[in-house]
Amino acid sequence: MNTDLREIKNRLNIVDVLGEYLRLEKAGANYRALCPFHNEKSPSFMVSEEKQMWHCFGCGKGGDIFSFVMEIEGLEFREALKILAEKAGVTLASYNPQKAEQKNRTLEILELATKFYEVQLWKGAGKTKIMDYLKDRGLNDETIKIFRLGYAPNGWRNVLSFLLERGFSIGEIERTGLLVKKEAAQISNSLRRGGLISNQCQNLNDQYTEYKKSNTNYYDRFRDRIIFPICDYSGKVLGYSARVAPGGDESQAKYVNSPETEVYHKSKILYGIDKAKGEIKQKDFALLVEGNMDVIASYQAGIKNVVAVSGTALTSDQLDILKRYTKNLKMLFDMDAAGEAATRKSIKLCLEKNISAQIVILSIGKDAADAAKNDPQKLLAAVAQAKSAMEYLFQKTFSLYDKNKVEDKKKISQSLLEIVESMSDAVEKSHWVKKLAAELDVAESALTDELKKVKLTNRISANEKNQAGEVARINNRQKIDILLEELAGLMLVSENIWEDILKKNEYQSYFSRDSLLDLMLKRGREFDFNFDKFSGAIDRETRSLAEKLFFRKKFRLGLNNSLEETPADDFQKELISILDGLKEEFKKIKLKQIAKDLKLAEERKDKDAVKFLQGELRKILS
Numbered sequence: 122m123n124t125d126l127r128e129i130k131n132r133l134n135i136v137d138v139l140g141e142y143l144r145l146e147k148a149g150a151n152y153r154a155l156c157p158f159h160n161e162k163s164p165s166f167m168v169s170e171e172k173q174m175w176h177c178f179g180c181g182k183g184g185d186i187f188s189f190v191m192e193i194e195g196l197e198f199r200e201a202l203k204i205l206a207e208k209a210g211v212t213l214a215s216y217n218p219q220k221a222e223q224k225n226r227t228l229e230i231l232e233l234a235t236k237f238y239e240v241q242l243w244k245g246a247g248k249t250k251i252m253d254y255l256k257d258r259g260l261n262d263e264t265i266k267i268f269r270l271g272y273a274p275n276g277w278r279n280v281l282s283f284l285l286e287r288g289f290s291i292g293e294i295e296r297t298g299l300l301v302k303k304e305a306a307q308i309s310n311s312l313r314r315g316g317l318i319s320n321q322c323q324n325l326n327d328q329y330t331e332y333k334k335s336n337t338n339y340y341d342r343f344r345d346r347i348i349f350p351i352c353d354y355s356g357k358v359l360g361y362s363a364r365v366a367p368g369g370d371e372s373q374a375k376y377v378n379s380p381e382t383e384v385y386h387k388s389k390i391l392y393g394i395d396k397a398k399g400e401i402k403q404k405d406f407a408l409l410v411e412g413n414m415d416v417i418a419s420y421q422a423g424i425k426n427v428v429a430v431s432g433t434a435l436t437s438d439q440l441d442i443l444k445r446y447t448k449n450l451k452m453l454f455d456m457d458a459a460g461e462a463a464t465r466k467s468i469k470l471c472l473e474k475n476i477s478a479q480i481v482i483l484s485i486g487k488d489a490a491d492a493a494k495n496d497p498q499k500l501l502a503a504v505a506q507a508k509s510a511m512e513y514l515f516q517k518t519f520s521l522y523d524k525n526k527v528e529d530k531k532k533i534s535q536s537l538l539e540i541v542e543s544m545s546d547a548v549e550k551s552h553w554v555k556k557l558a559a560e561l562d563v564a565e566s567a568l569t570d571e572l573k574k575v576k577l578t579n580r581i582s583a584n585e586k587n588q589a590g591e592v593a594r595i596n597n598r599q600k601i602d603i604l605l606e607e608l609a610g611l612m613l614v615s616e617n618i619w620e621d622i623l624k625k626n627e628y629q630s631y632f633s634r635d636s637l638l639d640l641m642l643k644r645g646r647e648f649d650f651n652f653d654k655f656s657g658a659i660d661r662e663t664r665s666l667a668e669k670l671f672f673r674k675k676f677r678l679g680l681n682n683s684l685e686e687t688p689a690d691d692f693q694k695e696l697i698s699i700l701d702g703l704k705e706e707f708k709k710i711k712l713k714q715i716a717k718d719l720k721l722a723e724e725r726k727d728k729d730a731v732k733f734l735q736g737e738l739r740k741i742l743s
């Protein structure tokens with residue numbers, strides 16, 4: 122084994138090996154990079170070509186190529202050895218640990234299956250119908266080959282039979298996520314049920330008989346779908362994303378992804394990273410788009426440093442992978458409500474991880490794939506003109522409110538300070554606080570106070586999640602919840618009060634704690650503040666709650682169905698009593714909260730926070 126080790130080290134250069142994972146910059150005789158093992162913004166990770174060693178001055182980790190691959194891939198020594206031996210072209214004398222062997226079998230099966238799907242696309246059942254569709258989406262042959270797109274034909278056992286014939290066991294194939302296990306009785310039922318509403322009954326029954334003959338409970342997960350292989354950084358297929366075929370059963374999910382397996386962990390995967398990593402290092406930024414098609418189309422349009430998250434929101438693990446190659450990220454998400462929410466969350470995550478985020482705004486097309494197909498030059502220009510994420514958020518937030526109104530100033534600052542708070546860079550933080558103060562025309566100190574509050578709330582809410590104090594909090598809330606329900610009921614009963622409540626700015630933050638009230642405030646005008654119109658347009662669960670509150674309030678106020686006879690005075694009296702109650706309850710809660718925060722701040726010897734909280738306390742008590 123020692124000779125194997127020496128041989129591998131002789132054949133591989135540490136700069137090449139680490140260069141596959143990291144963006145290395147020459148620094149004198151050495152190379153340096155951002156450390157992949159701890160969070161940092163200036164590089165303290167050094168690689169010595171002369172000594173063939175690496176060391177991080179930030180977290181103290183270091184070693185040779187073996188320890189690096191073990192650390193970054195999360196492998197045992199023997200598995201790392203296997204990988205590097207393969208890379209070096211060295212045959213290991215004694216090597217056969219069962220676990221690594223099993224993982225290799227899984228990867229081998231996935232590689233074979235990918236080839237099977239490719240053949241089905243180029244020469245088999247997908248030759249015309251799927252190819253036509255892909256061409257119609259603007260993809261050319263070369264791109265289809267590079268991304269290894271394929272087609273899973275219709276039928277229950279195509280890939281299963283193919284793999285069984287090549288000597289793999291059901292157990293081995295199941296571990297890849299390519300199969301679904303189902304009880305025979307269930308299949309029989311679903312096929313029969315299908316038969317009742319479909320004229321393909323006979324066909325399905327035939328398929329079922331054939332299926333039963335095979336004497337197994339497994340069938341292909343992907344049937345009549347376009348296959349997008351999902352690879353690791355080195356191009357090994359780990360799983361698939363499968364799109365329903367054109368003209369296929371559109372009632373099924375549009376995309377079906379591989380389940381979590383021993384090799385496929387969706388939160389740690391970036392679609393396209395194997396093709397993009399070189400270009401990401403070179404251009405020193407990555408373009409993050411929403412879906413597989415966006416990646417492929419952008420790549421074909423000439424933006425090769427492009428990746429997508431696959432079936433998840435952007436995760437911290439995915440950013441760790443990107444950080445190996447660059448600390449600059451440009452995001453291009455769909456500009457619908459879901460896309461905007463995703464953008465905001467992703468920006469926050471980037472700031473926490475010290476990754477500089479920019480936003481690409483498309484003036485054409487609904488997504489990257491669309492834009493790449495219709496006008497690649499405009500897409501390139503849009504990516505080049507990406508604007509800083511904070512500037513984007515500033516513009517977006519200011520456009521939603523009127524910065525001359527006091528209440529809106531509060532909303533703008535709350536929304537933006539929440540983001541500023543997550544910045545890990547103090548200089549940047551202070552820059553944006555200054556800018557916000559200037560734009561809102563308020564004193565900077567007011568915002569710094571507000572920022573402390575946000576910080577404290579975040580810290581405490583993170584703390585609370587781990588504590589059993591949840592029950593006490595729910596008890597505290599009960600009275601308020603009852604009052605908020607009473608208020609919602611009153612608004613539902615009286616259109617005038619519903620409309621009036623919109624003007625009561627000083628209460629808005631109380632109201633937003635209740636989701637029904639929040640909805641009523643946001644959409645009341647749309648339904649003329651009318652209970653019938655409103656309840657006819659909302660989801661069933663919310664409607665049944667609204668109905669309950671409506672009828673209960675009517676009963677309490679002694680109303681029958683004709684509301685006209687009720688004197689408006691009664692409503693006003695009721696309203697005042699509810700609002701007074703709310704004010705009192707919120708004061709109590711706030712006092713409790715401050716006392717609790719104060720205790721925490723004192724325990725942590727956080728002098729600034731203590732001083733700030735004491736001030737808050739005085740304000741409430743005076």
Ligand SMILES: [Zn+2]
Nearest residue numbers: 156159177180
């Ligand atoms: Zn480090």
